[in-house]
Amino acid sequence: MAATLRRLADAVETVLPFERTTGDEFQGLIAKPDGVVDVVLQLVREGGWSIGVGAGPVLTPLPSSTRAATGTAFFCARQAVEAAKHRPARLAVRGRVPSEAADAQAVLSALAVLVERRxxxxxxxxxxxxxxxxxxxxxxxxxxxxxxxxxxxxxxLWELERELRPPAARLLARAAG
Structure with missing residues (x-):
């Protein structure tokens, strides 16, 4: 897990860094939706993860630790991780706007399948x-x-991935409300 956290820290801009929370779980607060897409696809490629994405507001002021942060995004992320464990792509999105979160989940799941099969x-x-x-x-x-x-x-399917990334990021932004 430590190697994964280091790779993610180097790969994407975070508002709060990735931290281990409990057991084999970790979370981070990512600055931009396209960064979320990057992280999701990196984790899919690495394999073995149940990936939950939460989209929504975060209570401020932000604490110094991701583990201490709260808000809709973190509540949704917890729900998403649990849902991901039961999905074929092991990926779920939950958000403040459920219909947009479902659409984001569909696009990210398609991207996940694409990445896994390369x-x-x-x-x-x-x-x-x-x-x-x-x-x-x-x-x-x-x-x-x-x-x-x-x-x-x-x-x-590199070109298809490049076409699907921006809509996935836009849908995540909309899912946050």
Missing amino acids: SPQAWEAIALVSGGATQAQAAARLGISRQAIGQRLARG
């Missing part, structure tokens, strides 16, 4: 291209053709 070769190509390399540069680094990179990206 091959190591697709991940390799995606890492290079999303890191700024052109397809030609990625192909040269991997010693394969540019067409092979394109095929890996297509099979990994």
Whole structure:
């Protein structure tokens, strides 16, 4: 768990840092909805997590510890974690606006399935291209053709992921009310 918390701390801007709460659970308060999408997909790729996302207001002033924070977002997150344990994608969203939370959950679940099914070769190509390399540069680094990179990206549904991320973030924002 410590390695996961370090990776998340390095990957996304938080308002309150990720902290272990109880057992194998942790929580954090993320600054922006697109950061939530990033964290969800990182955890899905890592595997083994039940992921609950809570969307709503947080009581202020904020404490120094995530464990001490309260508000609708944290109440919804608790409900979401419990629901996630019983869902095939092991992911649930609960929010102040339930219909928007349900829509966010649907889009994030689709993204989760997409991420879980990627091959190591697709991940390799995606890492290079999303890191700024052109397809030609990625192909040269991997010693394969540019067409092979394109095929890996297509099979990994990279373009679809890029299209679904913004609506997922917008729906999370709406779910918060």
